[in-house]
Structure formats: structure tokens, C-alpha cells
Amino acid sequence: MTTEITIELDINGRSETLTLDPRVTLLDALREHLGLTGTKKGCDQGQCGACTVHVDGARVLSCLTLAAQAAGRPVTTIEGLSAPGGELHPVQAAFLEHDAFQCGYCTPGQIMSAVACIREGHAGSDEEIREYMAGNLCRCGAYPHIVAAVRQAAEMAS
Amino acid sequence: MKAFTYQRAGSAEDAARLAAHPGAMLLAGGTTLLDLAKCGVAEPDMLVDIGHISGLDAIAVDAGGATIGALAKMSAVADHAGMRAAFPAVAESLSQAASAQLRNMATIGGNLLQRTRCPYFRDPAAFPACNKRDPGSGCAAIGGVTRNHAVLGTSEACIATYPGDLAVALVAFDAAVRLGGRTIAVEEFFLVPGDTPAREHAIGPGEMITAVAIPASPAARRSTFLKVRDRQSYEFAAASAAVGLELGPDGRTIRDLRVALGGVATVPWRCRAVEDALKGTLLEPESVRAASRLAVEGAVAQADNAHKIDLAPRLVARAILSLGGLA
Ligand SMILES: Cc1cc2nc3c(=O)[nH]c(=O)nc-3n(C[C@H](O)[C@H](O)[C@H](O)COP(=O)(O)OP(=O)(O)OC[C@H]3O[C@@H](n4cnc5c(N)ncnc54)[C@H](O)[C@@H]3O)c2cc1C
Ligand code: SF4
Ligand code: FES
Ligand code: FES
Numbered sequence: 001m002t003t004e005i006t007i008e009l010d011i012n013g014r015s016e017t018l019t020l021d022p023r024v025t026l027l028d029a030l031r032e033h034l035g036l037t038g039t040k041k042g043c044d045q046g047q048c049g050a051c052t053v054h055v056d057g058a059r060v061l062s063c064l065t066l067a068a069q070a071a072g073r074p075v076t077t078i079e080g081l082s083a084p085g086g087e088l089h090p091v092q093a094a095f096l097e098h099d100a101f102q103c104g105y106c107t108p109g110q111i112m113s114a115v116a117c118i119r120e121g122h123a124g125s126d127e128e129i130r131e132y133m134a135g136n137l138c139r140c141g142a143y144p145h146i147v148a149a150v151r152q153a154a155e156m157a158s
Numbered sequence: 159m160k161a162f163t164y165q166r167a168g169s170a171e172d173a174a175r176l177a178a179h180p181g182a183m184l185l186a187g188g189t190t191l192l193d194l195a196k197c198g199v200a201e202p203d204m205l206v207d208i209g210h211i212s213g214l215d216a217i218a219v220d221a222g223g224a225t226i227g228a229l230a231k232m233s234a235v236a237d238h239a240g241m242r243a244a245f246p247a248v249a250e251s252l253s254q255a256a257s258a259q260l261r262n263m264a265t266i267g268g269n270l271l272q273r274t275r276c277p278y279f280r281d282p283a284a285f286p287a288c289n290k291r292d293p294g295s296g297c298a299a300i301g302g303v304t305r306n307h308a309v310l311g312t313s314e315a316c317i318a319t320y321p322g323d324l325a326v327a328l329v330a331f332d333a334a335v336r337l338g339g340r341t342i343a344v345e346e347f348f349l350v351p352g353d354t355p356a357r358e359h360a361i362g363p364g365e366m367i368t369a370v371a372i373p374a375s376p377a378a379r380r381s382t383f384l385k386v387r388d389r390q391s392y393e394f395a396a397a398s399a400a401v402g403l404e405l406g407p408d409g410r411t412i413r414d415l416r417v418a419l420g421g422v423a424t425v426p427w428r429c430r431a432v433e434d435a436l437k438g439t440l441l442e443p444e445s446v447r448a449a450s451r452l453a454v455e456g457a458v459a460q461a462d463n464a465h466k467i468d469l470a471p472r473l474v475a476r477a478i479l480s481l482g483g484l485a
Contacts, residue, residue: 005164022164022205025192045193046260058233058262064192065263068164069185069207117258134391135257 007071011036012080022068027051029067030077038078038108042137049136052109053077059116078108081115091115091153098149102140110136114150123154160201167208170338170366176206178364184208186229186268189260194273197280199291209265214368219244223373228267228336228366232324233258235266244374247381247400251327254385257392267367270325270335270347271359274318275394278302289315290355304460306396309467310423312458316355318424320348326420327383327400329428333372337365344370348425377402377414384477385421386469395421397469399453401477405441412436417474419453422466429453432474441482443475450475 006019011034018033027044030036030053042050044063051063054076081089088096091114101107113136117123122132129150130143138146162181167173177184181203185191188209194200208214214229219240226235235241236252252261255269278285278298287296299307299317308319328344335347347360361367372378381402387393398420406413415436417429431452439445450471457467479485 003163022162023159023195045196046189049257049259052259059259060263061189061259064187064189064260066164066185066188066192066205066207068166069188069209072210113259120258122258131391132258135259 005068007068009067009071010074012076013074018067020067022066024067025063026053026055026065026067026070026075027062030062033067036077036079040105040108042106042109047137048106048109049113050106050109052112052136054112054116057116057119059113076112078112081111089115090156091118091149094149094153094156095146098145098152099142100145100149101138101142106136106138106140106142110138110146114146114153117150118154118157123150126151129154159195159198160203162195162202163204165204165206166210167206169211170208170214170368173206173208173211173366174338174364176204177366179204182206184366187231187260187264188268189256189264190268190272194280198282199273199280208366215265217241221374223371224248226266226370226372228265228368228370230266231262232256232264232266232269233261236261243379245327245331245372245378245381247330247378247383247402248324248327248372250383251323251385251398251400254383254391255323266324266370269322270328270344270367270370271361272322273358275321276307276318279318290318290351290358293354293356300460303462305462306394306421307460307463308422308424309457309459309463310419310427310454311350311425313351313353313355313424315353316351316424317460318351318355319421320423320425321394321421322426323383323385323395323398323420325426326398326418327381328370328372329426330400330402330416330418331372331375331378331381333370335367336369336371337361338368340365341371344426345428351424375402375414375416376404377416380404380481381416382477382481384473386473397421397466397473399470399473399477401474401481403441403478403481405482410440412439412441415478417453417478419470419474422454422457422470429474431455436478441478441484443479443484446478446482446484447471447475450478 042048404414
């Protein structure tokens with residue numbers, strides 16, 4: 001038997017109150033409870049990076065974070081990166097320009113990871129980008145274009 | 159995943175009180191615990207979230223050494239300027255571990271207590287025999303696929319590799335784990351499997367890691383962490399070496415040497431035989447290579463992992479020679 005708990009999440013600046021099983025991950029809370037399906041589930045085991053979001057401004061894996069752990073901490077998902085109908089975030093624009101995807105499944109995670117990677121100062125060279133983006137796998141193998149997109153966005157940001 | 163309740167601890171005392179509940183487990187970053195709960199290996203009744211306790215994530219480095227709070231994130235320690243200067247091998251062991259996302263989540267305390275990646279251990283549904291999970295049930299790995307299993311510190315009961323990187327650097331530099339009021343050397347904290355592979359650490363029920371302390375030394379300051387993997391990044395070690403070197407005033411005599419191996423043993427593996435063979439001698443490629451072979455003294459290969467016995471000493475020699483400017 002499970003006892004549900006009620007938690008308050010701060011998702012993309014909006015406060016959301018959810019009553020859920022304590023086992024629910026942040027990833028499932030976003031996708032199944034809040035309808036925010038931009039964040040993807042690849043492996044559900046911390047091995048692929050598709051579920052990358054920002055918690056307290058840092059990139060983390062939402063599949064290995066309980067929703068309850070994130071309560072009280074600001075969460076940003078791909079949906080929160082740019083305003084609906086507004087301008088794309090420069091990293092999103094760079095991914096489009098460089099055709100940095102094929103099927104697109106890994107892309108929200110790649111973009112969330114890249115935004116943080118640039119902010120951390122870990123996008124200084126192609127080699128550094130490859131190393132610090134290693135936590136995001138792409139089954140389609142779009143890596144060369146992803147690196148080019150991150151490099152361009154990093155250059156624009158500096 | 160078995161049902162559990164969730165509690166947040168406000169302080170270390172609070173955590174200890176909550177952890178006294180039967181079936182309770184501490185939750186720090188969750189990158190080991192939630193993963194294993196999903197695999198059906200960890201079956202907590204209650205998770206006590208210690209991740210919101212304040213004051214346990216400090217990193218302090220001074221002339222005497224470093225003290226790292228148990229809740230410090232791997233990324234914070236890896237990027238800490240004082241750590242990178244005084245303990246490069248420790249910082250590098252963390253920056254080469256897992257991924258940027260995982261390093262932002264995972265804590266130093268949780269990192270030490272991460273569990274083996276033995277695929278049989280991680281899959282109870284398919285492989286019921288595992289002495290580490292279920293004492294006396296046997297070992298599905300022995301006679302199975304053993305490419306990433308250990309060659310050092312194994313027993314008839316278990317051959318699982320300790321997968322972590324940080325603890326390898328810590329054991330090389332005589333670090334200690336603080337468990338509240340008690341302090342224990344990292345070298346004694348990890349237990350070889352023997353006939354009780356389910357008992358992995360010298361941590362008592364209700365005890366919590368509060369900090370890790372590393373004494374400063376010239377060898378720690380001139381140190382490196384080399385890690386060889388099946389892919390270039392985001393992978394556990396096939397073999398790793400944490401090495402520190404102090405040379406005498408002539409710049410050629412080895413005054414102090416620290417060597418530890420990872421990815422090849424059931425626990426972080428200090429190689430004193432290599433250290434003792436080389437201390438006081440001149441730094442020469444030939445003698446370094448010969449002595450490095452002592453790192454795998456007593457190694458026992460399984461069907462698929464004999465390569466580790468060649469790999470590990472080469473890594474040790476490369477690390478020593480590169481620190482000495484000879485490679
Ligand atoms: C895909 C993947 C790749 C990885 N690659 C690497 C790698 O290359 N190198 C490497 O070293 N690691 C690697 N890891 C392991 C990772 O570093 C660990 O999972 C992490 O460090 C655990 O820390 P945590 O805070 O998330 O621990 P948790 O999962 O929260 O806890 C782990 C265990 O420790 C206990 N615990 C936690 N904190 C304390 C405390 N303060 N006192 C007492 N008990 C405590 C918990 O009860 C639990 O049993 C990888 C993990 C994944 C998922
Ligand atoms: S090697 Fe150890 S962990 Fe792996 S199946 Fe055997 S007993 Fe279990
Ligand atoms: S879904 Fe989270 S890392 Fe793959
Ligand atoms: S674009 Fe298909 S997985 Fe990356």
C-alpha cells in the first residue's frame with residue numbers, strides 16, 4: 001500500500017501542486033502529471049541524458065530525481081527555455097541552424113545540457129564540448145553537428 | 159519498484175532518528191539508490207532525504223589538508239581551485255567520473271557507497287544467485303561473462319569490482335571517512351568480500367558519513383588520476399591508477415610515492431609493494447616499469463578479464479613516469 005504525498009513544485013516559474021506516489025520521479029511528474037512531454041525518457045537509468053532538466057540552475061537527470069526531492073527548488077525544462085511564440089533560445093536556434101539532430105529524441109536533453117555547459121564555462125573548445133556533453137547520447141549520431149551548434153552558441157554568448 | 163515513504167531530514171540528528179526506522183535508507187543524490195530501486199536491488203521502506211540538510215556540503219582546503227562535507231557535489235569538488243591545486247588526482251578522479259549531470263546530483267558520501275556494476279547483481283529477476291544481494295545464494299558471475307569483474311581482492315563468494323573512482327584517489331593519499339564522532343581510514347572503510355560479500359563497508363547501522371578528510375602531502379600535490387575505459391568518456395574504469403610522486407632535491411630520487419588501483423579490484427586497492435620498491439631509488443623508466451608489475455601481485459583472472467592484469471601495471475608506470483616528466 002502506498003501513501004500519496006502532496007508536494008509543491010516550481011516548474012518554469014509556475015507553482016504546481018501535485019499529489020502523487022513518493023516513488024514518482026521528476027521525469028514522470030513532468031510528463032505524466034503535468035503534460036510537459038518535452039523532457040524525454042530514454043533509458044530511465046541515468047545512462048543517456050534525454051531527461052536532462054535544470055534544478056536550481058544546474059543540469060541534472062530527472063529520471064534519477066524523485067519529484068519530492070525537487071520540491072522547493074526551481075526546475076527549468078525545455079518548455080521553459082523560451083516564451084511560447086517568442087524568440088528561440090540561442091542554443092535552440094543554433095541547433096536548428098546546424099541541423100544538430102535527426103530523429104530529435106535526444107534534442108531537448110542535448111539543448112538543456114548545452115545551455116548549462118556553456119554557462120558553466122565548459123564549452124571552450126570542441127574537445128571540451130565533447131567531454132562535457134558526454135552525458136547526452138544521440139542514437140542517430142548527430143554528434144559533429146551538435147558540437148558545432150554548441151560551439152557557435154558558446155561563441156555568441158561570450 | 160517496491161513502495162516506500164519519503165521523509166526529509168532537517169539536520170544530521172534528524173536523519174539519524176529517521177534512519178533508525180526499520181527499512182529506512184538515506185537518500186543523498188539518489189543516483190545509485192534510485193537506480194537500484196528501479197532494478198529491484200534496493201528495497202527501502204522509507205527514504206530519508208538528507209540532500210536538504212544545510213552545512214554538510216562545505217569544501218575546506220588549507221595547509222594541513224582538505225575536509226569535504228558528505229553532501230558536497232562531485233562537480234563542486236572537481237571544480238574546486240584549492241582541490242585542483244593540492245589534490246589534483248582527487249579532483250581528476252571526479253571530473254572523469256560519470257557525466258556532468260550526474261556529478262551535479264551525486265554527493266561525496268553517496269559516491270563512496272556506490273554499489274558494484276556487476277550485471278548479475280543488478281538483475282535479480284534474471285539472476286537469483288548473488289551472494290552480495292542474497293548471502294548464500296551463489297555467484298552468477300563466476301563462470302559467466304567476467305570482462306569487468308575484479309582480479310584483485312576476490313573470493314570464492316564474490317568477484318565484483320568496486321566501480322568508484324574517487325575512493326581510489328582517497329586511498330592513495332591516506333584519507334579518512336568521518337562518521338559523525340568516529341573517524342576511520344578509507345583503506346579500512348572498504349571491506350574485501352571474503353565470505354561475507356554483502357558487508358561492503360565498516361559503517362554501522364544508523365551511522366552516517368559526515369565528511370571526508372585528506373591530509374596534505376607533497377605527493378598529493380604532484381599527483382594524477384589515469385583512467386582507461388571501453389569508451390572515452392561517461393564510462394566506468396576498465397582500470398584506473400591514482401598516483402602521487404615526491405622527488406628529492408636532486409629532482410631524480412623518489413622520496414615519496416603513492417599508488418592505488420581502481421576498476422580491477424573488489425575494493426579501492428592501495429599498492430604498497432610498488433611504493434616500497436621504488437621509494438629511495440632513482441626515477442628510471444626501466445625500474446619503474448618493473449616495480450609497477452608488483453601492483454597486481456596475487457591477481458587471479460577469470461575467463462574474460464586477464465587483460466586487466468596487463469593493463470593495470472602499464473597504467474601505474476605511465477602515471478609515475480608522466481609525473482616525473484619522463485612520459
Ligand atoms: C550512468 C552512470 C555512470 C556512472 N559513472 C561513474 C563513474 O564513471 N565513476 C564513478 O565513480 N561513479 C560513477 N557513477 C556512480 C555515481 O558516482 C554514484 O551513483 C554517486 O556518486 C552516488 O552518490 P549519490 O549522492 O547520488 O548517492 P545515493 O544514491 O543517494 O546514495 C548511495 C548510497 O549511499 C547511502 N548514502 C548516501 N549518502 C550517505 C551518507 N552521507 N552517509 C551514509 N550513507 C549515505 C545511501 O543510503 C545509498 O545506499 C555513475 C552512475 C551512473 C548512474
Ligand atoms: S560477483 Fe558478487 S555481485 Fe556479482 S553475482 Fe557474484 S556475488 Fe553477486
Ligand atoms: S532517461 Fe534519464 S538518463 Fe536516460
Ligand atoms: S537525433 Fe536521434 S537520438 Fe539524437
